[in-house]
Amino acid sequence: MHTRPGAGDGPRPLTGEDPVMTTPTSTEAAVAPAATSSTARRPRRSRREGHRAAYGMVAPAAILLLMFLVVPVLLAFGLSFTNARLISPNPPRFVGLDNFIRAFTGDPTFVRSLINTFLFAIVVVPVQAGLGLVLALLVNQKLKGTTFFRIVYFIPVVTSIVVVSILWRFMYQPDGIINSFIDSITFGAWESIAWLNNPSTALPAIIVMSIWQAVGFHMIIWLSGLQTIPEELYEAARMDGADAWQQFKNVTWPGLRPTMIFILVTITIAALGLFVQIDVMTQGGPVDSTTTLVYHAVRRGYREQQTGYGSAISLIFFVLVLIIAMVQRYLTRDKD
Numbered sequence: 001m002h003t004r005p006g007a008g009d010g011p012r013p014l015t016g017e018d019p020v021m022t023t024p025t026s027t028e029a030a031v032a033p034a035a036t037s038s039t040a041r042r043p044r045r046s047r048r049e050g051h052r053a054a055y056g057m058v059a060p061a062a063i064l065l066l067m068f069l070v071v072p073v074l075l076a077f078g079l080s081f082t083n084a085r086l087i088s089p090n091p092p093r094f095v096g097l098d099n100f101i102r103a104f105t106g107d108p109t110f111v112r113s114l115i116n117t118f119l120f121a122i123v124v125v126p127v128q129a130g131l132g133l134v135l136a137l138l139v140n141q142k143l144k145g146t147t148f149f150r151i152v153y154f155i156p157v158v159t160s161i162v163v164v165s166i167l168w169r170f171m172y173q174p175d176g177i178i179n180s181f182i183d184s185i186t187f188g189a190w191e192s193i194a195w196l197n198n199p200s201t202a203l204p205a206i207i208v209m210s211i212w213q214a215v216g217f218h219m220i221i222w223l224s225g226l227q228t229i230p231e232e233l234y235e236a237a238r239m240d241g242a243d244a245w246q247q248f249k250n251v252t253w254p255g256l257r258p259t260m261i262f263i264l265v266t267i268t269i270a271a272l273g274l275f276v277q278i279d280v281m282t283q284g285g286p287v288d289s290t291t292t293l294v295y296h297a298v299r300r301g302y303r304e305q306q307t308g309y310g311s312a313i314s315l316i317f318f319v320l321v322l323i324i325a326m327v328q329r330y331l332t333r334d335k336d
């Protein structure tokens with residue numbers, strides 16, 4: 001018969017059921033903090049390695065942006081206040097605001113290019129955006145053949161703008177396809193026009209070609225916006241007795257607001273930066289009727305080697321685009 005020893009009894013004999021209480025040795029006590037320290041260092045080391053990998057992946061893009069965007073912008077800003085020439089034995093000299101004063105008071109071609117740029121943008125932005133929306137609404141119908149028309153409308157976008165400009169230059173010739181088509185539908189009453197050699201028709205001809213070439217891109221953007229609008233909203237509108245116009249006004253157009261803002265900004269920037277069509281089709285003529293700000297800056301800065309003056313025109317163009325974009329963003333902001 002076994003009895004439990006009291007508090008005052010001697011040491012109790014160990015049995016198989018009694019727990020064994022041991023105290024850690026000095027070696028074990030030293031190993032435990034070391035393991036904890038190595039465990040804490042491992043996450044820090046992995047974080048540092050992750051940061052290095054992230055920096056390594058970002059570095060190529062950052063270097064390219066620095067070389068081809070940041071550095072050229074800073075150089076253009078600095079050169080715009082000098083009389084630097086592209087090839088000259090004389091070092092650049094600081095001239096202050098002389099280049100900017102010359103642009104607005106002593107260079108009639110600059111003033112004409114400014115007017116042409118704004119005329120082009122004023123026509124292209126609303127027409128291209130509106131036509132792109134109409135095409136998007138048409139190809140958004142659940143009918144057979146809509147995929148074919150989407151491809152047809154988008155083909156000019158993926159075609160090189162240089163190739164498109166060359167083709168339309170031939171089409172605009174007096175014996176080109178446009179004059180021939182108009183002559184055929186008027187039964188010979190049409191008198192052929194040299195569209196690109198007439199100051200009154202050269203810029204409108206380039207406007208038509210530019211709208212045709214880029215409308216497919218904005219059609220796709222509008223189409224993506226249309227397909228994000230839930231179908232349940234249209235079903236609810238039809239249940240309330242809304243016709244097609246009311247559905248567009250109360251459902252489609254509010255749902256396209258973010259898309260509309262994006263399209264207006266992109267079209268405006270592209271329209272103000274008109275260059276390739278002018279360079280290929282008219283070279284700014286006739287009589288500077290198609291000269292734009294970008295083309296004038298390139299012509300002054302590179303072909304006439306007036307780098308300082310060309311940089312000043314580029315800086316003016318940058319400020320104008322920035323102001324217009326900010327005004328657009330303010331007018332299209334969410335007033336709620």
